[in-house]
Amino acid sequence: MSEPQPIYLSxxxxxxxxxxxxxxxxxLDPAATRVKARLHVERHPDRxxxxxxxxxxxxxxxxxxxxxxxxxxxxxxxxxxxxxRVERVPARFLLDTxxxxxxxxxxxxxxxxQSNGMYCTQCEAEGFRRITFYPDRPDVMxxxxxxxxxxxxxxxxxxxxxxxxxxxxLPGGRHFVTWEDPHPKPCYLFALVAGDLKKxxxxxxxxxxxxxxxxxxxxxxxxxxxxxxxASLKRAMRWDEETYGREYxxxxxxxxxxxxxxxGAMENKGLNIFNSAAVLTHPDTATDAAFQRVEGIVAHExxxxxxxxxxxxxxxxxxxxxxxxxxxxxxxxSADTNSAPVKxxxxxxxxxxxxxxxxxxxxxxxxxxxxxxxxxxxxxLTIYEKGAEIVRMLRxxxxxxxxxxxxxxxxxxxxGQAVTIExxxxxxxxxxxxxxxxxxxxxxQAGTPEIDAHGEYDYANGVYRLVLxxxxxxxxGQPDKRPxxxxxxxxxxxxxxxxxxxxTLDGEALGTDGVIHLHxxxxxxxxxxxxxxxxxxxxxxxxxxxxxxxxxxREDLAFLQTHDSDGFNRWDAGQRLALxxxxxxxxxxxxxxxxxxxxxxxxxxxxxxxxxxxxxxxxAEMLTLPSExxxxxxxxxxxxxxxxxxxxxxxxxxxxxxxxxxxxxxEANRREAPYAPEPEQIGERSLKNxxxxxxxxxxxxxxxxxxxxxxxxDHNMTDVRAALxxxxxxxxxxxxxPALRAFGEKWAHDPLVMDQWFSIQVSRxxxxxxxxVKFLMDHPAFSxxxxxxxxxxxxxxxxxxxxxxxxxGEGYRLLADVVIELNRLNPEIAARLVTPxxxxxxxxxxxxxxxxxxxxxxxxxxxSPNLYEVIEKALA
Ligand code: TRP
Ligand code: ZN
Numbered sequence: 001m002s003e004p005q006p007i008y009l010s011x012x013x014x015x016x017x018x019x020x021x022x023x024x025x026x027x028l029d030p031a032a033t034r035v036k037a038r039l040h041v042e043r044h045p046d047r048x049x050x051x052x053x054x055x056x057x058x059x060x061x062x063x064x065x066x067x068x069x070x071x072x073x074x075x076x077x078x079x080x081x082x083x084x085r086v087e088r089v090p091a092r093f094l095l096d097t098x099x100x101x102x103x104x105x106x107x108x109x110x111x112x113x114q115s116n117g118m119y120c121t122q123c124e125a126e127g128f129r130r131i132t133f134y135p136d137r138p139d140v141m142x143x144x145x146x147x148x149x150x151x152x153x154x155x156x157x158x159x160x161x162x163x164x165x166x167x168x169x170l171p172g173g174r175h176f177v178t179w180e181d182p183h184p185k186p187c188y189l190f191a192l193v194a195g196d197l198k199k200x201x202x203x204x205x206x207x208x209x210x211x212x213x214x215x216x217x218x219x220x221x222x223x224x225x226x227x228x229x230x231a232s233l234k235r236a237m238r239w240d241e242e243t244y245g246r247e248y249x250x251x252x253x254x255x256x257x258x259x260x261x262x263x264g265a266m267e268n269k270g271l272n273i274f275n276s277a278a279v280l281t282h283p284d285t286a287t288d289a290a291f292q293r294v295e296g297i298v299a300h301e302x303x304x305x306x307x308x309x310x311x312x313x314x315x316x317x318x319x320x321x322x323x324x325x326x327x328x329x330x331x332x333x334s335a336d337t338n339s340a341p342v343k344x345x346x347x348x349x350x351x352x353x354x355x356x357x358x359x360x361x362x363x364x365x366x367x368x369x370x371x372x373x374x375x376x377x378x379x380x381l382t383i384y385e386k387g388a389e390i391v392r393m394l395r396x397x398x399x400x401x402x403x404x405x406x407x408x409x410x411x412x413x414x415x416g417q418a419v420t421i422e423x424x425x426x427x428x429x430x431x432x433x434x435x436x437x438x439x440x441x442x443x444x445q446a447g448t449p450e451i452d453a454h455g456e457y458d459y460a461n462g463v464y465r466l467v468l469x470x471x472x473x474x475x476x477g478q479p480d481k482r483p484x485x486x487x488x489x490x491x492x493x494x495x496x497x498x499x500x501x502x503x504t505l506d507g508e509a510l511g512t513d514g515v516i517h518l519h520x521x522x523x524x525x526x527x528x529x530x531x532x533x534x535x536x537x538x539x540x541x542x543x544x545x546x547x548x549x550x551x552x553x554r555e556d557l558a559f560l561q562t563h564d565s566d567g568f569n570r571w572d573a574g575q576r577l578a579l580x581x582x583x584x585x586x587x588x589x590x591x592x593x594x595x596x597x598x599x600x601x602x603x604x605x606x607x608x609x610x611x612x613x614x615x616x617x618x619x620a621e622m623l624t625l626p627s628e629x630x631x632x633x634x635x636x637x638x639x640x641x642x643x644x645x646x647x648x649x650x651x652x653x654x655x656x657x658x659x660x661x662x663x664x665x666x667e668a669n670r671r672e673a674p675y676a677p678e679p680e681q682i683g684e685r686s687l688k689n690x691x692x693x694x695x696x697x698x699x700x701x702x703x704x705x706x707x708x709x710x711x712x713x714d715h716n717m718t719d720v721r722a723a724l725x726x727x728x729x730x731x732x733x734x735x736x737x738p739a740l741r742a743f744g745e746k747w748a749h750d751p752l753v754m755d756q757w758f759s760i761q762v763s764r765x766x767x768x769x770x771x772x773v774k775f776l777m778d779h780p781a782f783s784x785x786x787x788x789x790x791x792x793x794x795x796x797x798x799x800x801x802x803x804x805x806x807x808x809g810e811g812y813r814l815l816a817d818v819v820i821e822l823n824r825l826n827p828e829i830a831a832r833l834v835t836p837x838x839x840x841x842x843x844x845x846x847x848x849x850x851x852x853x854x855x856x857x858x859x860x861x862x863x864s865p866n867l868y869e870v871i872e873k874a875l876a
Contacts, residue, residue: 004865006371009317016051019142030104037132039095056129056136057083064098107825115260118195128187138186139418149176155194161269191268206247217256225280236299267304283675287718291677300330314418316375324387341567342617353630355381359448364475368443373869389545398432406431438485446475449546464527486518489543492534498563540566585646597653609661616683655694666691675716689722696726754781755792762797769803809850816854827864838874
């Protein structure tokens with residue numbers, strides 16, 4: 001096999017042939033499904049006569065091929081590893097092919113595969129080429145007519161995109177349904193589902209008066225777990241009408257839950273297919289976080305109907321066109337239906353931990369990459385989350401009204417087309433009259449910009465000078481960076497009054513909460529009429545995806561934590577304060593010096609616990625210390641043990657000093673009312689469980705008793721899981737083991753709960769975590785071919801920092817072993833799972849060598865293109 005070759009954005013050419021209509025017939029069989037395709041093909045008017053027809057196709061057994069009804073002789077076409085080529089074709093013709101595929105052998109979960117006996121498809125990005133020969137690229141859009149033939153007993157339900165137009169019986173116990181999708185779409189949005197499924201049905205009337213039938217299809221035992229997804233769907237449909245003026249465009253909208261799925265969910269036209277973990281909920285089986293995740297993903301996939309489906313991507317380099325915009329849309333939706341500040345805090349803490357790490361590692365890439373080997377490797381935090389941050393900056397730059405006009409323009413102008421990121425930004429520029437040319441660099445430049453800020457207050461003249469200097473570190477393939485247009489939202493908080501001071505910049509009044517624009521490498525901003533010495537509150541609400549350094553004293557941070565009018569920055573000031581204290585403790589640990597707790601952090605926490613919170617979920621966030629992963633991101637060289645020890649020390653010191661406060665908060669936030677996934681209850685549960693985690697960190701009898709009782713009360717999964725985690729992560733195996741056993745037996749029948757059971761035990765800090773992983777890999781509920789199980793067991797273990805990074809390298813070895821096996825079974829998952837090993841540069845030399853050794857061992861295998869690309873980058 002030859003080395004996989006990169007594809008370049010600069011090589012883009014429109015397709016020589018387009019398909020205007022696609023007729024498919026599937027005769028389903030686990031080992032030998034027959035797929036007949038009739039493509040209505042036309043040569044592109046600008047292309048020369050005689051251009052060959054090239055179709056993508058992988059792992060297909062061709063059984064028949066004809067053009068305009070004439071079978072082709074063997075010398076009239078050529079089959080390659082990548083597809084099919086016909087040298088001479090008319091300007092307009094019908095192409096008929098028939099192929100055979102084996103869904104039961106498809107463990108990659110791309111194309112047509114089986115999950116729990118049911119058939120389903122996943123075509124994004126390039127799975128359709130495993131179903132039939134086709135121009136598998138998003139700029140070829142066709143209407144589809146699909147007939148699915150299955151066994152009437154085993155597959156009573158036969159689904160595809162659009163509307164069902166015909167159904168009937170066939171000989172031999174077979175039956176069929178024909179579906180028509182009137183909206184032209186690229187083949188990555190094609191879907192088929194067949195199996196013994198049950199549905200929950202509801203309805204929605206659009207603002208324009210269309211009655212839409214809503215269906216969620218699940219296995220029978222999951223019928224009781226669809227309420228939240230259905231309610232979320234209806235809220236999302238209404239929200240998109242009210243916020244973006246976007247209505248649904250078919251009479252039927254279906255969601256199907258499947259157990260084996262590589263990602264969260266997929267926006268196939270009219271037939272969204274979901275990982276069961278992203279749709280099923282019940283108070284007894286799903287946590288608050290899972291309820292919120294389901295709401296967000298249901299909305300995300302629904303919103304794609306416009307941002308992605310009606311207007312799609314010209315090529316896969318433009319992936320963030322649909323993903324960044326759609327993530328931004330689902331983030332705003334969730335902020336509107338939940339506690340908005342908490343939503344933002346959660347987004348940003350995740351972003352700064354995981355996306356910053358990606359941007360700083362060997363797989364760093366721009367939001368619009370200029371080359372790739374395997375597009376499946378580019379469904380990343382950079383494309384999704386950084387893409388969303390860019391859209392958010394755009395919204396803030398032009399203001400909501402212009403943004404909405406730009407969005408209307410975008411949907412109207414490009415409806416039914418496959419377009420680029422420039423097309424999107426151009427609509428925003430036109431609608432706002434702003435020059436966004438420098439802003440566009442955000443899409444093409446990888447790496448996290450860092451801003452060094454300094455401020456100086458001139459008492460005599462009432463002037464505050466703020467100097468900002470930006471730099472973006474080199475990333476692979478991009479040694480030199482240009483300055484970006486970075487919007488910085490800020491306030492100057494008066495140290496006397498504790499209030500935001502009016503901002504006057506170059507004679508212009510910006511209010512008390514203004515935005516300044518950094519365009520140059522270095523810029524000075526001079527604020528006049530500043531009546532008192534201020535502490536600057538910078539990049540409020542995380543106004544740009546950057547690292548902002550300012551030489552805050554601990555007093556400044558404690559001050560901002562109480563006085564900043566921006567809720568997000570109040571939280572962030574607390575995080576910065578905790579990080580300063582953690583830095584000292586990490587150093588103390590490394591130097592073998594006695595650790596001393598910073599009293600300012602204790603006092604800050606005492607004040608937080610004493611105040612009457614207006615948003616309990618926010619308070620819970622403020623009481624949560626930066627995660628070990630986030631602390632590690634701040635360190636020049638990661639010392640996993642020192643970080644763990646330092647964080648543990650802070651937590652226990654706080655618990656010892658403020659034990660009674662935590663107890664009081666715990667008691668004050670217990671509630672007996674029936675579970676509901678609503679903001680107020682969620683806030684109470686978060687606060688209560690954070691308090692419990694402090695009490696359990698010192699393992700005193702009262703804390704243990706509370707955790708045990710909470711576990712046994714069995715009120716809802718949020719509380720049960722929180723208590724179980726604390727018991728299992730404690731040093732008391734006499735508590736951990738019986739609780740785990742009881743939980744495992746109770747939920748043995750429920751795969752989504754068993755995922756949690758796996759994760760909880762392999763993320764414990766005790767040194768037996770690795771042995772537990774090995775042991776659990778033989779558990780009957782575990783399976784390497786189910787991505788959720790792999791993530792729950794192996795993925796969760798790789799996040800267990802002290803145990804994955806064991807000094808003997810056994811954690812790395814285990815991960816590499818699994819990656820090697822998955823390379824054959826499911827390359828997309830293998831390439832994701834290996835990520836922690838690719839971050840070797842961040843660790844000490846011994847660990848570096850161990851990690852690189854495992855990467856080399858993986859490189860010795862016959863690699864899938866997915867893994868090949870990641871490993872080559874990691875070892876470059
Ligand atoms: N487009 C999907 C989304 O973000 C995600 C997706 C891309 C996906 N490729 C996939 C899902 C492969 C499952 C499998 O909504
Ligand atoms: Zn998406």
